[in-house]
Amino acid sequence: MLRIIIFISLLYSQHTFSQQTAQNLFSQYRSSLYQIQMIDKESGNKSSIGSGFRVSENGDIISNYHVISDFVYFPDKYRIQYLDADGNTGNLQLKNFDVINDLSLLQIDPAQTSGLPFKLADNLPLQGSNIYSLGNPHDLGMIVVPGTYNGLKKNSFYQRIHFTGSINPGMSGGPAVNGLGQIVGVNVATAGNQIGFLIPLPKVKALFYSQQQIDAKDYKSHIQKQLQQNQGKMVAQILSTPWSHAPLGKASVPEKISDFISCWGGSNASEKDVKFLSVSSRCRIGEAIFLNGRLQTGEIEIEFEWLTSEQLNTFQFHNFLTQKIAFTRPGNQAGKNDVTNYRCQQDIVSNQHQVSQKSILCARAYKDFDDLYDVLFISASNDFSDGSLISHFTLAGVSADSMKQFSNQFMDSMSWQ
Amino acid sequence: MAIVVEVLSRSGKVLSYQAFEKETISIGRAYDNDVRIDDPYVEPSHLSVSSQDDSNTLILNDVDSLNGVKINGISGQNALIGFDDIVTIGRTRLRIFKDSQNVAPAVILSKLEEKMEWLSMRRICALLAFIFIGLVSANFYFNSIVEVNISQIMKVSLSATAVACIWPLCFALLSILAKKDAHIVTQFNLLWLFLICHELMSYLQALLQFNLSSVQFIYWFILLLKGILFFAFLWFTLFIAFHQSRAMRNGISIAGTALLAMYVLAPHFFNTQNFVAAPRYTSQVLSPIFRITAPESTEAFVERSENLIEGLKQEVEEDNK
Numbered sequence: 001m002l003r004i005i006i007f008i009s010l011l012y013s014q015h016t017f018s019q020q021t022a023q024n025l026f027s028q029y030r031s032s033l034y035q036i037q038m039i040d041k042e043s044g045n046k047s048s049i050g051s052g053f054r055v056s057e058n059g060d061i062i063s064n065y066h067v068i069s070d071f072v073y074f075p076d077k078y079r080i081q082y083l084d085a086d087g088n089t090g091n092l093q094l095k096n097f098d099v100i101n102d103l104s105l106l107q108i109d110p111a112q113t114s115g116l117p118f119k120l121a122d123n124l125p126l127q128g129s130n131i132y133s134l135g136n137p138h139d140l141g142m143i144v145v146p147g148t149y150n151g152l153k154k155n156s157f158y159q160r161i162h163f164t165g166s167i168n169p170g171m172s173g174g175p176a177v178n179g180l181g182q183i184v185g186v187n188v189a190t191a192g193n194q195i196g197f198l199i200p201l202p203k204v205k206a207l208f209y210s211q212q213q214i215d216a217k218d219y220k221s222h223i224q225k226q227l228q229q230n231q232g233k234m235v236a237q238i239l240s241t242p243w244s245h246a247p248l249g250k251a252s253v254p255e256k257i258s259d260f261i262s263c264w265g266g267s268n269a270s271e272k273d274v275k276f277l278s279v280s281s282r283c284r285i286g287e288a289i290f291l292n293g294r295l296q297t298g299e300i301e302i303e304f305e306w307l308t309s310e311q312l313n314t315f316q317f318h319n320f321l322t323q324k325i326a327f328t329r330p331g332n333q334a335g336k337n338d339v340t341n342y343r344c345q346q347d348i349v350s351n352q353h354q355v356s357q358k359s360i361l362c363a364r365a366y367k368d369f370d371d372l373y374d375v376l377f378i379s380a381s382n383d384f385s386d387g388s389l390i391s392h393f394t395l396a397g398v399s400a401d402s403m404k405q406f407s408n409q410f411m412d413s414m415s416w417q
Numbered sequence: 418m419a420i421v422v423e424v425l426s427r428s429g430k431v432l433s434y435q436a437f438e439k440e441t442i443s444i445g446r447a448y449d450n451d452v453r454i455d456d457p458y459v460e461p462s463h464l465s466v467s468s469q470d471d472s473n474t475l476i477l478n479d480v481d482s483l484n485g486v487k488i489n490g491i492s493g494q495n496a497l498i499g500f501d502d503i504v505t506i507g508r509t510r511l512r513i514f515k516d517s518q519n520v521a522p523a524v525i526l527s528k529l530e531e532k533m534e535w536l537s538m539r540r541i542c543a544l545l546a547f548i549f550i551g552l553v554s555a556n557f558y559f560n561s562i563v564e565v566n567i568s569q570i571m572k573v574s575l576s577a578t579a580v581a582c583i584w585p586l587c588f589a590l591l592s593i594l595a596k597k598d599a600h601i602v603t604q605f606n607l608l609w610l611f612l613i614c615h616e617l618m619s620y621l622q623a624l625l626q627f628n629l630s631s632v633q634f635i636y637w638f639i640l641l642l643k644g645i646l647f648f649a650f651l652w653f654t655l656f657i658a659f660h661q662s663r664a665m666r667n668g669i670s671i672a673g674t675a676l677l678a679m680y681v682l683a684p685h686f687f688n689t690q691n692f693v694a695a696p697r698y699t700s701q702v703l704s705p706i707f708r709i710t711a712p713e714s715t716e717a718f719v720e721r722s723e724n725l726i727e728g729l730k731q732e733v734e735e736d737n738k
Binding site: 314400412 | 560563692697708710714720726
């Protein structure tokens with residue numbers, strides 16, 4: 001009986017504590033929350049802002065990679081500055097970063113800090129728990145956003161916490177804490193109304209405990225290593241899981257090549273005045289790795305389209321096909337300084353299921369990173385006079401080996417029913 | 418021994434000539450002259466020309482005229498003149514020489530001229546025009562994926578034909594201005610042949626680019642063929658239109674072809690360093706009935722991408738230098 005009473009009283013005290021949390025959190029940790037600013041050395045003005053938080057007495061600050069990406073790419077042009085709750089500013093050193101999980105580890109002079117640093121939680125909370133996201137949206141000052149922990153995002157290659165609560169621009173890099181004020185994640189993105197994503201605790205711990213100091217001259221090779229490792233893992237995972245197939249017109253095409261690549265279907269059957277029938281299936285990973293304002297990578301897109309026409313004659317139909325596959329866009333954004341132009345090769349290829357396709361394979365190289373390429377493939381099957389299967393994929397930031405393995409598997413994956 | 422007087426045009430063409438079996442002839446505006454010239458700047462009795470027995474030269478004698486006489490552009494009163502001298506009185510240009518003057522030997526009649534005789538047949542012209550209109554119409558019809566009717570096709574092919582007709586009409590006009598036969602049917606036939614060959618080459622390009630992997634090489638090869646075709650077309654057009662020397666004709670044809678080549682090739686040699694986000698490739702697809710080569714295997718195709726990768730690596734290396 002006594003044990004039950006003790007248990008109930010314990011539960012009660014826990015409950016009152018969490019009720020107070022929202023009010024107390026900000027006052028308790030305000031001195032360990034920072035606004036992180038990128039300062040353009042030439043003009044002295046801030047070019048972008050984000051949030052960050054101190055996690056140790058030694059002055060380790062955690063933020064997002066994308067908040068400080070300008071500094072990684074142009075260490076001579078920018079410096080990283082903090083603004084604390086009392087309005088003090090000072091410089092920060094970049095110690096380490098993780099482009100895959102969008103994290104950065106910064107260093108503040110310990111003499112400039114006061115108050116308690118945030119503690120990292122031991123475990124992720126239970127689904128449905130209240131958690132609190134802290135940050136600095138729209139340069140308005142630090143705020144606390146209460147929300148719910150909804151587990152890890154499903155069907156995602158990169159682990160993300162699904163947070164029900166609004167994360168706004170500028171809150172990037174801010175902490176998400178449990179009721180005890182312990183870090184469970186880092187704000188990273190929003191998917192619209194009341195859906196936010198956080199980088200989960202294990203990734204934060206991994207970066208924090210590595211305590212590796214990266215030199216400015218090694219930034220690019222550090223990124224390269226992370227990208228290569230990540231793409232290797234991702235492509236291996238895609239190629240190792242058996243691809244399920246579904247019919248599309250006369251063809252049978254891969255329907256779902258991996259859990260983290262989601263697909264949609266479509267057709268023009270409801271449209272009038274078109275002389276051809278089109279049914280399509282499009283799949284995307286939907287998550288990209290941000291490297292800088294002009295360069296994103298890690299995208300994967302797969303598209304199939306079955307085209308057939310009873311009204312067009314075979315010459316018209318194939319002219320139409322020629323135009324249809326004449327223009328394709330890369331899956332990821334990249335600029336002149338980051339990648340070369342595409343180079344292409346083409347031929348009529350017959351795969352293991354005797355599907356003949358006019359195939360075009362293009363690749364462009366990353367200028368800063370060895371053995372990373374954006375790959376683009378498009379083909380039109382050439383077995384019927386009045387129907388054709390258009391197959392298309394783009395891979396962003398993969399090695400030459402991954403490109404070959406994926407191309408091989410993809411090109412051999414279509415068959416006629 | 419006779420004296421020959423030729424009246425020349427500004428460009429040196431002979432407008433008229435007369436021969437006189439006399440020792441001395443008179444030239445002027447009055448009706449009692451041997452050669453009468455209707456030019457207000459010429460005196461009624463402007464000059465006389467008399468022959469010297471034993472030489473090829475004549476003696477020119479200005480009869481105290483108001484505007485004088487110019488021999489090869491230089492004023493003079495009495496002079497010895499021959500076949501190579503141009504005499505100008507008033508606004509009229511004359512050549513005065515003895516009929517014993519040697520003329521150049523006959524030029525061999527070009528065999529080509531005879532061989533091209535068939536090109537002047539009207540029936541062939543009609544047939545070729547019909548083929549050309551057919552090709553243009555077919556091209557337009559097969560390239561459209563929306564509803565097309567006969568009137569649209571006719572409109573497009575006939576307007577293309579009408580534009581093309583400007584070329585032979587221009588050359589026919591130029592030949593007439595140069596006092597040559599217009600050869601208009603031959604000119605039209607040449608044009609149709611050129612356009613039909615050009616169209617066929619485009620089809621050949623599509624067929625090869627569809628079947629073979631070296632699309633760039635095919636593009637340049639067909640472009641070269643088209644260049645040669647244009648040179649030949651221009652050469653024959655000039656051959657029919659004018660009787661200029663072979664060197665001159667070759668020169669004009671080369672210059673014309675070079676000019677066109679510069680226009681076509683300029684985009685290939687300038688702006689090649691530009692960054693383009695989307696890939697550029699040739700996406701030629703034809704109906705399966707046009708497949709003339711055996712397809713490649715997936716493995717061989719993918720293995721070949723090694724060349725792409727090598728090329729890209731070199732490009733990055735050069736870029737980093």
